[in-house]
Amino acid sequence: MPIISISNLSKAYSDGTNALDDVNLEVNKGEIIALLGPNGAGKTTLISTICGLLTYDSGRIIVDGYDTVTEYRRTRKLIGLVPQEIMLEPFETVYDTVRFTRGMFGYPENKELLNNILQKLSLFDKRKQMIKELSGGMKRRVMIAKALSHSPKILFLDEPTAGVDVELRRDMWNVVDSLKSKGVTIVLTTHYIEEAEMMADRIALLNKGQIIFVENKESLMARMGKKELTINFQSPISSIPEVLSKYKLALSQDRFSLIYSYDNKASRTGITRLMRDIASTNLILQDLKTSQSSLEDIFVRMIRN
Amino acid sequence: MNLYAIAAIYRFEMARTFRTLVQSIISPVISTVLYFIVFGAAIGSGIQTIEGIHYSAFIVPGLIMLTVLMQSVANASFGIYFPKFLGTIYEHLSAPISFLEIIIGYVGAAATKSFIIALIILMTSSLFVPLNISHPVWMIALLVINCVTFSLLGFIIGILSNSFEQLNLVPMLIITPLVFLGGSFYALEMLPSFWQTVTLFNPVMYLISVFRWAFFDVADVPVFHSFLATLIFSITCTTIIYWIFKTGYKLKN
Numbered sequence: 001m002p003i004i005s006i007s008n009l010s011k012a013y014s015d016g017t018n019a020l021d022d023v024n025l026e027v028n029k030g031e032i033i034a035l036l037g038p039n040g041a042g043k044t045t046l047i048s049t050i051c052g053l054l055t056y057d058s059g060r061i062i063v064d065g066y067d068t069v070t071e072y073r074r075t076r077k078l079i080g081l082v083p084q085e086i087m088l089e090p091f092e093t094v095y096d097t098v099r100f101t102r103g104m105f106g107y108p109e110n111k112e113l114l115n116n117i118l119q120k121l122s123l124f125d126k127r128k129q130m131i132k133e134l135s136g137g138m139k140r141r142v143m144i145a146k147a148l149s150h151s152p153k154i155l156f157l158d159e160p161t162a163g164v165d166v167e168l169r170r171d172m173w174n175v176v177d178s179l180k181s182k183g184v185t186i187v188l189t190t191h192y193i194e195e196a197e198m199m200a201d202r203i204a205l206l207n208k209g210q211i212i213f214v215e216n217k218e219s220l221m222a223r224m225g226k227k228e229l230t231i232n233f234q235s236p237i238s239s240i241p242e243v244l245s246k247y248k249l250a251l252s253q254d255r256f257s258l259i260y261s262y263d264n265k266a267s268r269t270g271i272t273r274l275m276r277d278i279a280s281t282n283l284i285l286q287d288l289k290t291s292q293s294s295l296e297d298i299f300v301r302m303i304r305n
Numbered sequence: 306m307n308l309y310a311i312a313a314i315y316r317f318e319m320a321r322t323f324r325t326l327v328q329s330i331i332s333p334v335i336s337t338v339l340y341f342i343v344f345g346a347a348i349g350s351g352i353q354t355i356e357g358i359h360y361s362a363f364i365v366p367g368l369i370m371l372t373v374l375m376q377s378v379a380n381a382s383f384g385i386y387f388p389k390f391l392g393t394i395y396e397h398l399s400a401p402i403s404f405l406e407i408i409i410g411y412v413g414a415a416a417t418k419s420f421i422i423a424l425i426i427l428m429t430s431s432l433f434v435p436l437n438i439s440h441p442v443w444m445i446a447l448l449v450i451n452c453v454t455f456s457l458l459g460f461i462i463g464i465l466s467n468s469f470e471q472l473n474l475v476p477m478l479i480i481t482p483l484v485f486l487g488g489s490f491y492a493l494e495m496l497p498s499f500w501q502t503v504t505l506f507n508p509v510m511y512l513i514s515v516f517r518w519a520f521f522d523v524a525d526v527p528v529f530h531s532f533l534a535t536l537i538f539s540i541t542c543t544t545i546i547y548w549i550f551k552t553g554y555k556l557k558n
Binding site for chain 1: 307313552
């Protein structure tokens, strides 16, 4: 059974913007799912409706078997949220603000647990400092600490690494790794597609309030990912020889390379024939290179289409 | 009921009070003492007594109500507006907490602050004039009711406000005139008959009247009318807040 089940969810803002349009999505227990899409695609709206920050017009959201509207106490207790923006009370101390969130989720103070979380996020030494005294990166860590303060079963990370340094990003992913190993389900939105590529089990692509597809990352890469063979020559090519026209080769901008796209899962890639035909021309080979299109390439292609 | 959440909000709000002790407690006390000096000592010297009560003592309930009403509205409106302004309201909306629990936390903290300030003003006043409270239990009860009721009003103002300017608009343009024209510093019978009739439409007059009754056993209007007015006001505020949380108006849209 999925831990989150969204059916026919629609939400329009008062200015008429259709933020979510008949969205259907299921999130499996213990997986990391990345929500990708351009700005305004509806990623944050989707997360906000699940977490209770926004009302929705129609549809239904079930979390761990409970309706998020009628049984909000049960569902919200399971959820931790790291919003996109840094939103903290500036005059509160780090420890107190994390303790506040734990209290809000209906749990008594647990110094050991809270200090543990602060330690993992390198915040323990700053626990008595006021939020306003922290750097942007440290504030982002506090946001994460707050979301983890009640040990949620589902964690929503809404662009958690936007504008943070490499060290924090690495720490973040370590935390995500350790949460995943404990069975926490993670829903992630990010503009860093390489992050999604690295972390996510499944990818959901949103555009204009609709889910374009939801697919296992590996199968998506295999299905949509193209493999390319780049053949470098010693001298520039004025025009592609007639004998090579059947391969649909692309000529690089500097005219020193030919690029051949192929399906590496196919029984015959055509590479052997291509190399034989190149040998029959007067072109002199310099180098060969193969590459696979990234999730980013797929994402850009899908959005353009 | 999510008692830990209520405690978290209450503790958080009270911590703000102690962090800003000067603004929260000392400044209203100073301004009330100034009122007391101006109205009690300067103007009061020409009035002597009202309904057999020394004028300096007569204005004490009005002074306390003026501060309680202003402080309750200010504390509660700021308490809920600040998370909205900072964006930290997301925690309230995403936590397993009902509208009632949020209200108990914020209104409870705002009312506590107002109550403490009222007691401080009462003690300060007793340094200027001797005070014999006729109905001390009712006095405390009415004080609590008014602290809570106007904190509810402040909570509504805080949710509906879109800026700090709007936050101050209602206290400045509505609450202050109503308190001043509600018999804080005079008895209703001192007004011309037309203005006496107009004042009967001022809900704050009923609150001040019954509060003065608790002090001196004299009231401008029947005590029952005052209790009824207070009850209607509380129910109205609670209903509006319930509707706001039910619909998410100004919170979830």
